[in-house]
Amino acid sequence: xxxxxxxxxxxxxxxxxxxxxxxxxxxxxxxxxxxxxxxxxxxxxxxxxxxxxxxxxxxxxxxxxxxxxxxxxxxxxxxxxxxxxxxxxxxxxxxxxxxxxxxxxxxxxxxxxxxxxxxxxxxxxxxxxxxxxxxxxxxxxxxxxxxxxxxxxxxxxxxxxxxxxxxxxxxxxxxxxxxxxxxxxxxxxxxxxxxxxxxxxxxxxxxxxxxxxxxxxxxxxxxxxxxxxxxxxxxxxxxxxxxxxxxxxxxxxxxxxxxxxxxxxxxxxxxxxxxxxxxxxxxxxxxxxxxxxxxxxxxxxxxxxxxxxxxxxxxxxxxxxxxxxxxxxxxxxxxxxxxxxxxxxxxxxxxxxxxxxxxxxxxxxxxxxxxxxxxxxxxxxxxxxxxxxxxxxxxxxxxxxxxxxxxxxxxxxxxxxxxx
Ligand code: GFB
Numbered sequence: 001x002x003x004x005x006x007x008x009x010x011x012x013x014x015x016x017x018x019x020x021x022x023x024x025x026x027x028x029x030x031x032x033x034x035x036x037x038x039x040x041x042x043x044x045x046x047x048x049x050x051x052x053x054x055x056x057x058x059x060x061x062x063x064x065x066x067x068x069x070x071x072x073x074x075x076x077x078x079x080x081x082x083x084x085x086x087x088x089x090x091x092x093x094x095x096x097x098x099x100x101x102x103x104x105x106x107x108x109x110x111x112x113x114x115x116x117x118x119x120x121x122x123x124x125x126x127x128x129x130x131x132x133x134x135x136x137x138x139x140x141x142x143x144x145x146x147x148x149x150x151x152x153x154x155x156x157x158x159x160x161x162x163x164x165x166x167x168x169x170x171x172x173x174x175x176x177x178x179x180x181x182x183x184x185x186x187x188x189x190x191x192x193x194x195x196x197x198x199x200x201x202x203x204x205x206x207x208x209x210x211x212x213x214x215x216x217x218x219x220x221x222x223x224x225x226x227x228x229x230x231x232x233x234x235x236x237x238x239x240x241x242x243x244x245x246x247x248x249x250x251x252x253x254x255x256x257x258x259x260x261x262x263x264x265x266x267x268x269x270x271x272x273x274x275x276x277x278x279x280x281x282x283x284x285x286x287x288x289x290x291x292x293x294x295x296x297x298x299x300x301x302x303x304x305x306x307x308x309x310x311x312x313x314x315x316x317x318x319x320x321x322x323x324x325x326x327x328x329x330x331x332x333x334x335x336x337x338x339x340x341x342x343x344x345x346x347x348x349x350x351x352x353x354x355x356x357x358x359x360x361x362x363x364x365x366x367x368x369x370x371x372x373x374x375x376x377x378x379x380x381x382x383x384x385x386x387x388x389x390x391x392x393x394x395x396x397x398x399x400x401x402x403x404x405x406x407x408x409x410x411x412x413x414x415x416x417x418x419x420x
Contacts, residue, residue: 034071036197037121038062039079039135039206041170046211047088048357049380054211055080056226061190062113063222072201073194077114079121084172088285088322089356096172102354103361105231111264112229118171135178136202140166141212144185155188157196170206178206189216219416227387228263232361239350240365247342248316250275250369257369257392268420269393277316277342278309279370281363282331282403283379284323294377296405302334304374304403309339312372316340320363368392377402377411390418 042054058078065073082097099117100106109115122133142163147153162183170176184196190213197205207213215223231237244250252258256273260266280301288295296304305317317339321328332341344366346359354361364381367373368388375382382402389399396415404410 034075035203036076037079037204038076039081039170039204040210041081041206041208042211043209044085045087047380048083048086048360049384050211052230052384053380056223056230057190057213057215058210059109059113059115060216060222060226061193062115063226064191064216065194066113072198077116080115080117081171082118083357086357095355098355098357101233103232103236103357105233108229108231108263111262112226132175133204135170135176135206136180136204137200138166138170138178138181138206138208139196140181140183140208141186142183142209143212144187147187153187155192157184157186157188157192159183160185167208186212189214191216219419221419224419228266228391231263232365236354236358236361237365240362243344243362244275244366244369248275248277248318248366250277255369259392266391266420268418270395272393274371274394274398275369276314277318277370278305278312278314279318279320279367279373280305280403281367281373281375281379281382281385282319282321282323283376283381284321284327287376287379291378294405296403298331298334300405301331301403306335306339308372308374314371316342318342318366318370320344320367364388372398372401374401374403375413377413386413387416390416
């Protein structure tokens with residue numbers, strides 16, 4: 001009897017210390033206080049492909065924390081911010097919030113580190129259907145104001161006065177708020193955030209302006225593991241494969257681009273051939289205005305493409321572009337009959353299901369599988385295609401090429417070779 005009572009008391013004590021009850025009205029549920037949740041958000045004007053890079057910086061931190069012995073750090077989950085209000089998307093046709101599962105294979109992401117969607121965070125707390133989330137801490141990152149003047153680039157962080165007035169609502173949801181917001185001047189890699197996490201026992205932390213943190217090590221094995229885990233979802237990949245099959249005589253079997261089912265089983269290779277087409281990423285819209293010295297005119301684009309097609313003895317070019325149809329037709333009209341010019345136009349049902357973001361991903365997948373790729377200088381959209389081609393095993397000279405404004409002064413893109 002005594003032993004039973006003692007055991008009961010021990011269990012009760014453990015429960016009291018490690019598990020608090022979450023109660024609402026008369027219903028109670030055991031929460032899992034040992035879990036900590038890291039939310040993050042990115043500077044609103046940043047586009048889809050820079051946001052993918054910011055994700056990699058944070059998920060590499062999660063991967064590291066998962067393997068630490070420190071119980072205050074190894075129970076973190078990264079909460080994926082829904083895709084919302086991106087400036088490049090025309091929102092009349094796009095729903096306000098799109099989950100990551102729409103575009104990515106979540107299981108594949110989770111093989112690298114613990115990540116969950118925002119809606120899963122809420123459903124974790126079922127059955128109460130929380131209608132409000134008050135984040136324990138919001139840290140708004142900002143650059144040190146003196147960093148560029150003094151040239152002091154040492155790794156450091158400090159709670160400072162906010163450079164801009166803080167937001168009061170997060171992810172464009174009226175019901176996600178916080179009572180504790182601090183601005184932190186920060187310079188350093190994502191791993192440096194641990195120092196901040198260790199100074200608080202907050203369970204829900206939001207990092208605003210997460211683009212301020214740097215990669216721990218750019219281009220190392222962990223970087224590439226996080227990148228390889230970012231597989232697009234099966235349905236989107238199938239749409240791109242069907243297009244390659246139907247119009248470009250391209251398939252993974254013929255092109256030697258078959259990947260393992262699971263990215264963890266991939267091995268180094270450099271023998272991808274690619275489909276018999278040249279792929280070009282032609283970034284227009286804001287780039288035409290903002291990068292006058294880098295973006296070539298259509299006569300130049302035509303001559304660079306046709307020259308490369310002749311050199312490679314190819315007849316088909318696939319052009320991924322954000323340019324309006326009229327502009328694209330102007331470029332297309334320059335090509336004579338010996339060349340076939342393709343662009344992916346989504347059927348209405350695919351457009352409705354995947355929106356602009358999905359169509360852009362389909363463009364990227366098709367570019368990734370081409371025999372030869374020419375991108376747009378400094379576009380993160382092109383960078384992600386280059387990485388995908390590294391993963392597929394293409395030779396680097398078929399990947400790191402860009403359209404030039406001026407052939408006598410054309411900067412080749414940096415080569416970031418995959419590491420396993
Ligand atoms: O991906 P992204 O941010 O890369 O490009 P950059 C912006 C968006 O434009 C993409 C659309 O997410 C797509 O919605 N887009 C660009 C395209 N190229 C294509 C294409 O070939 N096909 C399709 N379907 N859509 C940066 C931004 O853009 O440009 C920064 O991330 C900033 O925030 C900077 O605005 C000037 O690196 O090209």
